[in-house]
Amino acid sequence: MSEQKFYTLDGNEAVARVAYKLSEVVAIYPITPSSPMGEWADAWSAAGAKNLWGTIPSVIEMQSEGGAAGAIHGALQTGSLATTFTASQGLLLMIPNMYKIAGELTATVFHIAARSLAAQGLSIFGDHQDVMAARQTGWAMLCSNSVQEAQDLALISQSATLDSRIPFLHFFDGFRTSHEVAKIEVLSDDVLRAMISEDRIREHRLRGLSPDRPVLRGTAQNPDVYFQARETVNPYYQRCPGIVQAAMDRFAQLTGRRYGLFDYVGAPDAERVVVMMGSGCEAAHEAVELLAARGEKVGLVKVRLYRPFDAAAFLAALPKSVKSIAVLDRTKEPGAGGEPLHLDVVHALFEGAEDGRPLPKVVGGRYGLSSKEFTPAMVRAVLDNLAAAKPKKAFTVGIIDDVGMTSLDVDDSFTTETDDVRRAVFFGLGADGTVGANKESIKIIGENTENYAQAYFVYDSKKSGAITISHLRFGKKPIRSTYLISQAQFVACHQPVFLDRYELAEPLAPGGTFLLNAPWPVEEVWSHLPDSLQTALIAKKAKVYTINATKVAREVGMGGRINTIMQTCFFAVSGVLPREEALDAIKSSIIKSYSKKGDEIVQMNIRAVDNTVANLFEVTVPDRATSTLRVRPPVPAGAPDFVRNVLGPIIAGRGDRVPVSAMPVDGTFPTGTARWEKRNLSLEIPVWDPQTCIQCGKCIFVCPHAVIRSKAYEPKQLEGAPTTFKSAESRLPAWKGLKFTIQVAPEDCTGCALCVEICPAKNKKEARLRAINMMPQPPIREEENLNWDYFLRLPELDRRKLTTQSVREVQVAEPLFEFSGACAGCGETPYIKLLTQLFGDRLVIANATGCSSIYGGNLPTTPYSTNRDGRGPAWSNSLFEDNAEFGLGFRVSLDKQREFARELVEQVAPQVGDSLVRRILQNKQRSEADIYEQREWVTELKHKLAGNTSSEAKRLMALADMLVRKSVWVIGGDGWAYDIGYGGLDHVLASGRNVKILVLDTEVYSNTGGQMSKSTPRGAVAKFAAGGKPIGKKDLGLIAMQYGHVYVASVAMGGKDEHTLKAFMEAEAYDGPSLIIAYSHCIAHGIDMTGGLKNQKVAVQSGHWLLYRYHPDRGLEGKNPLQVDSAPPHVPLGEFLQMENRFRMLTKSNPDAAREFFKQAQKDVRVRFDLYQHLAGREPKVSDTAATGDNKPVVVGAD
Amino acid sequence: MDLSTQYLGLRLKSPLVPSASPLSEDLDNIKRMEDAGAAAVVLYSIFEEQIRSERYELHHALNQGTESYPEALSYFPDPTQLFVGVEDYLKHIERAKAATTIPIIPSINGCTSGGWIDFAKQIEQAGADALELNLYNIPTNGDQSGADIEKQYVDVVAAVKAAVTIPVAVKVSPFFTNFANMAKRFDEAGANGLVLFNRFYQPDIELETLEVVPNVMYSTPMAMRLPMRWIAILFERIRADLAATSGIHRGTDVIKMVMAGASVTMLCSSVLRHGIKHIRVIEQELRDWMDEHEYTSIDQMRGSLSQKYCADPGAFERAQYIRAVGVHTLRG
The missing domain is CATH 3.40.50.920 (Rossmann fold)
Structure with a gap:
C-alpha cells in the first residue's frame, strides 16, 4: 500500500484530479454543478501540469455539450484517452454520441455531477434524473456516494473501461458530493499507474483511425444485418461487472479501500x-x-x-x-x-x-x-x-404530498448525530466572504489535525444580497452525514440584518455557542436580539459572543469582507484547536492563500487576525427574554394569498415544508411578485434633489432594479401627499403645467449607485453633489416607504400621449420588470427594463437559460410585473440551446392565431358590423394610440359577440385578443447567442419572421461563473481561457447583416443612451427579424460595478464596442442600410483594458502574452472600425435592392 | 566633435537621455531610442502607491461576487502565479539590457523606505546600470512639518544607497524652502546625481462636467528656466552629477543646460510630441551649433555659464527676478 496523504477538497476537484491525470484530450462546456471539473482541467493545462504519462492534456472548450461529446467521440476514434464532465441537460445533449461511442465499444469515462432535469421548472441541484435518462445508451454506470468515493471510482471506472471496452458514466450527486468539501485520502500516481494497463491503452490506440492501417466505421446497415450486429456486443456487457469487481479488488489491495x-x-x-x-x-x-x-x-x-x-x-x-x-x-x-x-x-x-x-x-x-x-x-x-x-x-x-398522499411521515427527532462530531453553522452574506473563510477553516482543521472534516454550503439563488449558510463538521472518524446540520454546537450570525429575518437559534444545540457580528457595544447587543432568539438562547443555555467585525474589517482595509475576522472568532471561541495554535494556523493559511496577491494583502489579513481577539466579547445572557422585537414576516400581510402562503415560506427558508397541493401543477406562476419581497439590502440609497435635477431621466434609464422611477402628474394629485414627498415643476414642454417626481423604493434598492454615477447635474454650491445622491437609508426608510407607496398610487401617464423619442420622455413609462435578484449594478437588466417600458403590455419573452432566466424566473419571486390593466410581459424559459427556436415558435403560433382571428372577424361581419370589422382589420397598430384603439375595438367586438352562439363567434371569442399586436422578443446572453444557441439563432434570423432578439452581451458566460464564450474578446482572462483568449471576438452583428433582411443594432447604454432607445424602437417597428446586441458590463469583468456605465463609455470611445444600426428599410430608400453611430476610436484601447481586471489580470499573470494580445486587440479595433466605416460609406447599388425576393437590400462586403 | 559626457559614473555618448515616460514600456521603442541616438534610457517609473493600490484592487476585484451564488462561486480562474509587484518591470530591464548597448536606468517612485529597498536590490540584480529614485509626492498633511518630510526623503535616499552598489540619481521637485540645502543633504546621503526637476501633474477643472481632471501637459521651453537656474547654482557645489529635465526641446536648450552645468539633458515632452526620431534632430542641432561656434566637446562647455563661472553670478538669484519684473512693467 502506498503512503497515506490527505487533502481537504471538494468532489469536483477530487474527480478532476484523477480524470486529468488519466486523459490526453478533455473537451469541456460549462454547466452547473460540473463546471468546476472543466475549470480545474483547463487551469492545470494552462499551468502546464502533466498527466500520468508526462504530457500536458489538451483541453478544449466546445460550443455545447453536444459539441463536447462530438469532439470526444472524434478524439476517441483517433486513439486518444479522452474525457468530459457534464450534468443535466448537458448529458442529454451528449446522448446521441453516447450511443455511437458505446456501439463502437470505445473506452472512455464521462464524469457526471448528477443533476435534475428541466421539467416544470429548472433546477441546478442534484438528483439522478439526468443519468437515468442515459441508462439506455449502453454505457456502464458507476455511482459514487461521497467525495472519497468519487475520487476512487473515477480511477476504477477508467481502469474498467479500458479493460472492458464499455464506456463508463461515472456519476456522483451534484452539489451534495460535487461541492462538499471533505478530507480524503488522495491517490498517488503510483496507484494510478498500477490501476491502468498500458497494454489496454496500446490496444485502444490501435483501434484508432489511422491512414496507416485504414478501416471504416460508422456504416449504414440494413434490415438484413443491423440487428445481428447490435447483438455482437453482449459478451462485453456480460464480462463488464467482473472486470469492474476485479478493478475494485486491485484497488483495495493498493489502497485498503474496498468496494463491491x-x-x-x-x-x-x-x-x-x-x-x-x-x-x-x-x-x-x-x-x-x-x-x-x-x-x-x-x-x-x-x-x-x-x-x-x-x-x-x-x-x-x-x-x-x-x-x-x-x-x-x-x-x-x-x-x-x-x-x-x-x-x-x-x-x-x-x-x-x-x-x-x-x-x-x-x-x-x-x-x-x-x-x-x-x-x-x-x-x-x-x-x-x-x-x-x-x-x-x-x-x-422528504416532502409533504397531500395530493397523491404518497409521502411517508418522518419523525425528525430521530438523529444519528453523536457528540464526538463537532458541528458548526454559519449564516453569512455572499459578499462578506463567509463561505471562503469556512473553506479555509475546514482545510486548517483537516490538514492540521487528525480530524476528518466536512463542509457543505447552502446558497441563495439571488445574485445580490444573497444569504449563505455553511455547515461544518469534524471528528475523529470519517464523516458520512450527507445532510444539513440540525444540532450545531456552534452557530454564527455574520450579519445583523439576519436577526429579524431568520430563526437563527433553530440549529443550535443545547449548551452551544452563538456568535454574532453586530455594530453595537457588548452591553447593548442582547437588547437588539428578537424575542424568539433571546428565548431560545436562554432555553438552550447558550454562550453568546459578539464582535463588531465590520468595524475591524474597515479599520484594516478589508471593506465589507469580514471573513478572516469571523474565522478567527470561530477558532477563538469554539475550542476546536488551542487558541494560539489556531491563530498561527490561520496566519499560515493567509500567507499561503494571499502571498501571490502581494504582501499588502497578506498583512491586511494578518492585521485582521491580530485585531480580532481584542474586539471579541462574551455577552451576558440574562434569565429571561425581554425583547419586544420580532422576526418579521417574509412578506407583508397585504400580499396576495399565493404570495403569503407559498412564496412567503420559501422566502423565509421554509420551502421544504410547502406541501404538494400548494404548488402549481404545470410550473405556471403569477408575475409581479418580486414587489412583495422587501429585501432591504442597502444601507445607502439614492435621494433626489429636485432643485438640482434637470429631469433628463438618465438615472431611471440605467437603474438595474427599477427602484428609481418618475412620474409627471396633475398638481392636484399632490393633495394628501406625505409631508416629505418631493416634487418639482415639470421641465419638459410636453408636460407643461404638470408636476414631476423622482421616487426611490427604499427597501428594494441594492445601493449600486449607477444612478448617481450617470447623473449629469451638479449642485452649484457643492459640485460633489448631484441631483441624486447616496444617503444613509435607515433614517429615511420609513418616510420613503410612505412616499414610495404614495408615488405608486399616482396615475401613470396615458400611454397614448407617451412619446418615445428621447430618454427624457421614456422615463415616465412604467417598467414592468422590477426588483430582480440580479447583481447590484447589473449591466443587463436596464435593457430588459427598457423593453418592458416600451412594449411591456404586449410582450411575450422567450428567455434562454442563463443570468437573465435566473434573475427573471428563479423562485421564490418574479420580477416581471403587470400594469393597472393587468397586462404585462408573458415570459418563459425553455432551455439554453433552443431559445431562438422557442421564440420563433411563439411568433409562428401567434401569427397563425392572429390570421385565423382575422378570418373569423370577416366571417362575423354581418353580426358585428362592417365598420368595426374594417377598423379592426385595417389598423396597422404602429403607435401606442393605434394599439389603444385596437384594444377598445376588440373589447367592442367581444361585447357584440357575447351571447352569440355561432361556432365562428365562439372561436373568435377565444382568439379575439390576438387581433391586438403581440411583440415577441427572444432574450439571452452571449453564451447562448454566440455558442450553444447560435445555429437556432441563425435559422430564426434567416426565417424572416417578425422575431426580435436581444443579446445581453457580457462577453463571457456570466451565470456559470465566467467561462469564455466566442464573444469573449482577445486577451481577456476567463475560465477556459486562463492564459487570455488568444483569438478575437466573433462579429455576430456582421454575420447577421449579411442576410440583408435583418435589422441589426449594436448598442451600449453607457456609451449613448439615446442610441439604445432608438435601436429598440427601430427593432420593434421593423417588419422582420431584428437583432440587438447590447453591451452589458458584468461582475465577471472584474470591475467596480458602480462605474459600469463609465466602462461602457470608454469601451465605445476606444472602439472596443461599436455602436451601429443596420436598417434594411434604409436600403429601400436608396440609402446605405448601415449607419456607424460611434465616433472613430479616440481613446487608446489600452485605457479601456486597464479599467477591467479581466484584461489587467493577464498583465499580472502573463505580462508577455498580455502585451502581445493587447497590441493585437488594438489592431483589431482599427481594422474593425475601418471595415464598418467602409461598409457604411459605400453607395448602395441598384442590384443591392433587387437581390432578394422581398425587396430587402443586401449591402455587406467590399465592392 | 566629442559629445560624450559623464553621468553617474557612466560614460555616455552624448547628453541626450530620454527620461521616464510611457514610451519606454515598449521594448521596440527603447531600441528605436538607441537608434535615434539616445545615450541612455530612463525607464518608465514604477509607482509605489500604484503597486500598492493595484494589489488591493486586484484582490477586491477577484473576490467580488465570489462564494455567493451557487452557479458562479468565482468569476476568474485562479492563476498559479501573479506578478503583482515588480516582476514584469525586472524582466523589462533584462530585456532592455539584452536588446541595447546603452545604459538602462530604471526609475522607481516612492517616498517610504518599506519595500523599495528590496526592489532596488532586485533592479540591480536585473542588470540596471543605475537607478533613478523619483521622490514624487505632494504632502498635504498640515500636521506634518517640512523638516519631517525632508528627513524622510533623505532617509529614503540613504537607505536605497546603502542597499545597492549601482549609482543612484534622485529626481526631486523644486518645492523646498531652501533647495540648496536639500541638494546638499541628498548629496551627503550619497546621491550620485540629482535630476532637476520633477514636473507634477497639475489637475484642471473641466467646466462642462464640473469635475477636477488630471491634465497632462507637455512642457514648454519656458519650463527649462527653473532647472537651469538651480543647475547653474549647484554646479561644482555638490559632488552629485546634475541632470536637467523639463522644457528641453531643441539642441540649443541642451547647450544652455550643459553650459549651466548639466551632465545630461532629459528629453520627454519633445519626444512624446515629435516622436523618437526627434532625438536625432536635437543631436544634429547640437552638433551644428557646436560646429558653428567652434566647441569641440560637451565637457568643454559644461558649467561654463554656471553661477561659479559666469560673468554675473548674481544673475541666478532672486533679485534678478525683481529686476526682470520691473523691466516687464516698464515695457507694459
Whole structure:
C-alpha cells in the first residue's frame, strides 16, 4: 500500500484530479454543478501540469455539450484517452454520441455531477434524473456516494473501461458530493499507474483511425444485418461487472479501500432492507448502523455498478433473511410502473426466485429530487414503512404530498448525530466572504489535525444580497452525514440584518455557542436580539459572543469582507484547536492563500487576525427574554394569498415544508411578485434633489432594479401627499403645467449607485453633489416607504400621449420588470427594463437559460410585473440551446392565431358590423394610440359577440385578443447567442419572421461563473481561457447583416443612451427579424460595478464596442442600410483594458502574452472600425435592392 | 566633435537621455531610442502607491461576487502565479539590457523606505546600470512639518544607497524652502546625481462636467528656466552629477543646460510630441551649433555659464527676478 496523504477538497476537484491525470484530450462546456471539473482541467493545462504519462492534456472548450461529446467521440476514434464532465441537460445533449461511442465499444469515462432535469421548472441541484435518462445508451454506470468515493471510482471506472471496452458514466450527486468539501485520502500516481494497463491503452490506440492501417466505421446497415450486429456486443456487457469487481479488488489491495458492485451494510440477518445509490447511501448507512446496533433487523444495499446491472451480484449482496425491500430512486419517471432502480431490483429478485430464492415484498419510493434533504430520520421512516403489514408503495419521503398522499411521515427527532462530531453553522452574506473563510477553516482543521472534516454550503439563488449558510463538521472518524446540520454546537450570525429575518437559534444545540457580528457595544447587543432568539438562547443555555467585525474589517482595509475576522472568532471561541495554535494556523493559511496577491494583502489579513481577539466579547445572557422585537414576516400581510402562503415560506427558508397541493401543477406562476419581497439590502440609497435635477431621466434609464422611477402628474394629485414627498415643476414642454417626481423604493434598492454615477447635474454650491445622491437609508426608510407607496398610487401617464423619442420622455413609462435578484449594478437588466417600458403590455419573452432566466424566473419571486390593466410581459424559459427556436415558435403560433382571428372577424361581419370589422382589420397598430384603439375595438367586438352562439363567434371569442399586436422578443446572453444557441439563432434570423432578439452581451458566460464564450474578446482572462483568449471576438452583428433582411443594432447604454432607445424602437417597428446586441458590463469583468456605465463609455470611445444600426428599410430608400453611430476610436484601447481586471489580470499573470494580445486587440479595433466605416460609406447599388425576393437590400462586403 | 559626457559614473555618448515616460514600456521603442541616438534610457517609473493600490484592487476585484451564488462561486480562474509587484518591470530591464548597448536606468517612485529597498536590490540584480529614485509626492498633511518630510526623503535616499552598489540619481521637485540645502543633504546621503526637476501633474477643472481632471501637459521651453537656474547654482557645489529635465526641446536648450552645468539633458515632452526620431534632430542641432561656434566637446562647455563661472553670478538669484519684473512693467 502506498503512503497515506490527505487533502481537504471538494468532489469536483477530487474527480478532476484523477480524470486529468488519466486523459490526453478533455473537451469541456460549462454547466452547473460540473463546471468546476472543466475549470480545474483547463487551469492545470494552462499551468502546464502533466498527466500520468508526462504530457500536458489538451483541453478544449466546445460550443455545447453536444459539441463536447462530438469532439470526444472524434478524439476517441483517433486513439486518444479522452474525457468530459457534464450534468443535466448537458448529458442529454451528449446522448446521441453516447450511443455511437458505446456501439463502437470505445473506452472512455464521462464524469457526471448528477443533476435534475428541466421539467416544470429548472433546477441546478442534484438528483439522478439526468443519468437515468442515459441508462439506455449502453454505457456502464458507476455511482459514487461521497467525495472519497468519487475520487476512487473515477480511477476504477477508467481502469474498467479500458479493460472492458464499455464506456463508463461515472456519476456522483451534484452539489451534495460535487461541492462538499471533505478530507480524503488522495491517490498517488503510483496507484494510478498500477490501476491502468498500458497494454489496454496500446490496444485502444490501435483501434484508432489511422491512414496507416485504414478501416471504416460508422456504416449504414440494413434490415438484413443491423440487428445481428447490435447483438455482437453482449459478451462485453456480460464480462463488464467482473472486470469492474476485479478493478475494485486491485484497488483495495493498493489502497485498503474496498468496494463491491453492491455493498451491504447492516444486520447480517436483516429482514428489512433499503436499496439505493448516491450520496443518500451515506445518511442511510448511519441510520442502518444505529438501528442495527439497537437490535433492529435492518440493512442497506448500496448500488455502485448500476449498468450493466449484475442481478447475481445484487442477490449475493442481499441477506437471505430479507423479507421486505424498499428501493429508493432519486429520480422521477412519470407514468412508469416504477422508477428505474426499483424495476431493476424487482427483475433481479424474480431472477433469484427462478432459482428458488424466496421473493420478498418490494416497494419503490422517491426521495431527494433537486438536492432535497435526505436524513437518517427519513431512512428510518422508509424502514418503518417496510415493517407495516401493507407498506406504502410508490411512496415519497422528504416532502409533504397531500395530493397523491404518497409521502411517508418522518419523525425528525430521530438523529444519528453523536457528540464526538463537532458541528458548526454559519449564516453569512455572499459578499462578506463567509463561505471562503469556512473553506479555509475546514482545510486548517483537516490538514492540521487528525480530524476528518466536512463542509457543505447552502446558497441563495439571488445574485445580490444573497444569504449563505455553511455547515461544518469534524471528528475523529470519517464523516458520512450527507445532510444539513440540525444540532450545531456552534452557530454564527455574520450579519445583523439576519436577526429579524431568520430563526437563527433553530440549529443550535443545547449548551452551544452563538456568535454574532453586530455594530453595537457588548452591553447593548442582547437588547437588539428578537424575542424568539433571546428565548431560545436562554432555553438552550447558550454562550453568546459578539464582535463588531465590520468595524475591524474597515479599520484594516478589508471593506465589507469580514471573513478572516469571523474565522478567527470561530477558532477563538469554539475550542476546536488551542487558541494560539489556531491563530498561527490561520496566519499560515493567509500567507499561503494571499502571498501571490502581494504582501499588502497578506498583512491586511494578518492585521485582521491580530485585531480580532481584542474586539471579541462574551455577552451576558440574562434569565429571561425581554425583547419586544420580532422576526418579521417574509412578506407583508397585504400580499396576495399565493404570495403569503407559498412564496412567503420559501422566502423565509421554509420551502421544504410547502406541501404538494400548494404548488402549481404545470410550473405556471403569477408575475409581479418580486414587489412583495422587501429585501432591504442597502444601507445607502439614492435621494433626489429636485432643485438640482434637470429631469433628463438618465438615472431611471440605467437603474438595474427599477427602484428609481418618475412620474409627471396633475398638481392636484399632490393633495394628501406625505409631508416629505418631493416634487418639482415639470421641465419638459410636453408636460407643461404638470408636476414631476423622482421616487426611490427604499427597501428594494441594492445601493449600486449607477444612478448617481450617470447623473449629469451638479449642485452649484457643492459640485460633489448631484441631483441624486447616496444617503444613509435607515433614517429615511420609513418616510420613503410612505412616499414610495404614495408615488405608486399616482396615475401613470396615458400611454397614448407617451412619446418615445428621447430618454427624457421614456422615463415616465412604467417598467414592468422590477426588483430582480440580479447583481447590484447589473449591466443587463436596464435593457430588459427598457423593453418592458416600451412594449411591456404586449410582450411575450422567450428567455434562454442563463443570468437573465435566473434573475427573471428563479423562485421564490418574479420580477416581471403587470400594469393597472393587468397586462404585462408573458415570459418563459425553455432551455439554453433552443431559445431562438422557442421564440420563433411563439411568433409562428401567434401569427397563425392572429390570421385565423382575422378570418373569423370577416366571417362575423354581418353580426358585428362592417365598420368595426374594417377598423379592426385595417389598423396597422404602429403607435401606442393605434394599439389603444385596437384594444377598445376588440373589447367592442367581444361585447357584440357575447351571447352569440355561432361556432365562428365562439372561436373568435377565444382568439379575439390576438387581433391586438403581440411583440415577441427572444432574450439571452452571449453564451447562448454566440455558442450553444447560435445555429437556432441563425435559422430564426434567416426565417424572416417578425422575431426580435436581444443579446445581453457580457462577453463571457456570466451565470456559470465566467467561462469564455466566442464573444469573449482577445486577451481577456476567463475560465477556459486562463492564459487570455488568444483569438478575437466573433462579429455576430456582421454575420447577421449579411442576410440583408435583418435589422441589426449594436448598442451600449453607457456609451449613448439615446442610441439604445432608438435601436429598440427601430427593432420593434421593423417588419422582420431584428437583432440587438447590447453591451452589458458584468461582475465577471472584474470591475467596480458602480462605474459600469463609465466602462461602457470608454469601451465605445476606444472602439472596443461599436455602436451601429443596420436598417434594411434604409436600403429601400436608396440609402446605405448601415449607419456607424460611434465616433472613430479616440481613446487608446489600452485605457479601456486597464479599467477591467479581466484584461489587467493577464498583465499580472502573463505580462508577455498580455502585451502581445493587447497590441493585437488594438489592431483589431482599427481594422474593425475601418471595415464598418467602409461598409457604411459605400453607395448602395441598384442590384443591392433587387437581390432578394422581398425587396430587402443586401449591402455587406467590399465592392 | 566629442559629445560624450559623464553621468553617474557612466560614460555616455552624448547628453541626450530620454527620461521616464510611457514610451519606454515598449521594448521596440527603447531600441528605436538607441537608434535615434539616445545615450541612455530612463525607464518608465514604477509607482509605489500604484503597486500598492493595484494589489488591493486586484484582490477586491477577484473576490467580488465570489462564494455567493451557487452557479458562479468565482468569476476568474485562479492563476498559479501573479506578478503583482515588480516582476514584469525586472524582466523589462533584462530585456532592455539584452536588446541595447546603452545604459538602462530604471526609475522607481516612492517616498517610504518599506519595500523599495528590496526592489532596488532586485533592479540591480536585473542588470540596471543605475537607478533613478523619483521622490514624487505632494504632502498635504498640515500636521506634518517640512523638516519631517525632508528627513524622510533623505532617509529614503540613504537607505536605497546603502542597499545597492549601482549609482543612484534622485529626481526631486523644486518645492523646498531652501533647495540648496536639500541638494546638499541628498548629496551627503550619497546621491550620485540629482535630476532637476520633477514636473507634477497639475489637475484642471473641466467646466462642462464640473469635475477636477488630471491634465497632462507637455512642457514648454519656458519650463527649462527653473532647472537651469538651480543647475547653474549647484554646479561644482555638490559632488552629485546634475541632470536637467523639463522644457528641453531643441539642441540649443541642451547647450544652455550643459553650459549651466548639466551632465545630461532629459528629453520627454519633445519626444512624446515629435516622436523618437526627434532625438536625432536635437543631436544634429547640437552638433551644428557646436560646429558653428567652434566647441569641440560637451565637457568643454559644461558649467561654463554656471553661477561659479559666469560673468554675473548674481544673475541666478532672486533679485534678478525683481529686476526682470520691473523691466516687464516698464515695457507694459
